[in-house]
Amino acid sequence: xxxxxxxRAMYEGTRDRSIADKSEFLAAYALDEAERRALAVPNFAAxxxxxxxxxxxxxxxxxxxxxxxxxxxxxxxxRAELG
Numbered sequence: 001x002x003x004x005x006x007x008r009a010m011y012e013g014t015r016d017r018s019i020a021d022k023s024e025f026l027a028a029y030a031l032d033e034a035e036r037r038a039l040a041v042p043n044f045a046a047x048x049x050x051x052x053x054x055x056x057x058x059x060x061x062x063x064x065x066x067x068x069x070x071x072x073x074x075x076x077x078x079r080a081e082l083g
Contacts, residue, residue: 003051
């Protein structure tokens with residue numbers, strides 16, 4: 001697990017790249033399977049648990065075109081999926 005690569009993927013994905021094709025996008029980063037899965041789904045609670053910086057997790061959330069006012073609800077649903 002590499003927190004640096006996880007956070008780098010979110011930062012670069014919301015800055016310089018399109019995340020429309022996630023498998024191609026994520027292939028450029030040295031992520032373990034849990035990190036890759038969390039970013040691909042995406043499961044924002046899992047990303048936080050894996051060491052995602054909250055500000056980057058929020059940016060990644062917004063890059064998916066999701067409404068800012070639904071963020072806390074989405075985190076709750078994602079957390080419930082984790083068990």
